[in-house]
Amino acid sequence: GNSVTQMEGPVTLSEEAFLTINCTYTATGYPSLFWYVQYPGEGLQLLLKATKADDKGSNKGFEATYRKETTSFHLEKGSVQVSDSAVYFCALPFYGGATNKLIFGTGTLLAVQP
């Protein structure tokens, strides 16, 4: 089956700093890739996704590019805000291209300080 490796946190940044959270994967074929966000005490929300190689997913100022050469899907944001403090999960399908059953990375806690 597929697998995902995500950088460990916590990541602590000052407001307006640049953010990168690394994510690499191993997979059969070229599955869709996802970033989910979990705010304190809540479930997960889809942040962005990319469905094929070289696609760039973006939402709320966050971006991630599907890089098949490096099997990576790193999450970036140019200027973080306190409200971005949350746990971020990289995800991909358990196997093949089935996007309905996902495997998640270990999550990276982001803490943004004013």
Place this chain on the structure above:
Amino acid sequence: GAVVSQHPSRVICKSGTSVKIECRSLDFQATTMFWYRQFPKQSLMLMATSNEGSKATYEQGVEKDKFLINHASLTLSTLTVTSAHPEDSSFYICSALEGAYNSPLHFGNGTRLTVT
């Protein structure tokens, strides 16, 4: 947008008792729902896939007799933790598939279970 409601959000129970957690899709029909358990330091583990009208499919290492899943309708799946023990204390999250293969996946807000 599609909403998944999970109830209760928090529950405290005594060791040996059973606890039922509900997961409802409020504005769409969900043939398939998933149950996850979130461990300390955030890692999410898929416990089982719940299919309407049929038996759940459990992931390796998950005790099906301890974590009973029932998906009786297209909008409701329940997870019952039977004879709970302190090691079952965790954050349980459900998700519902809005449609078939490759459809969006929507998550509930989770249930914090504490077994004393």
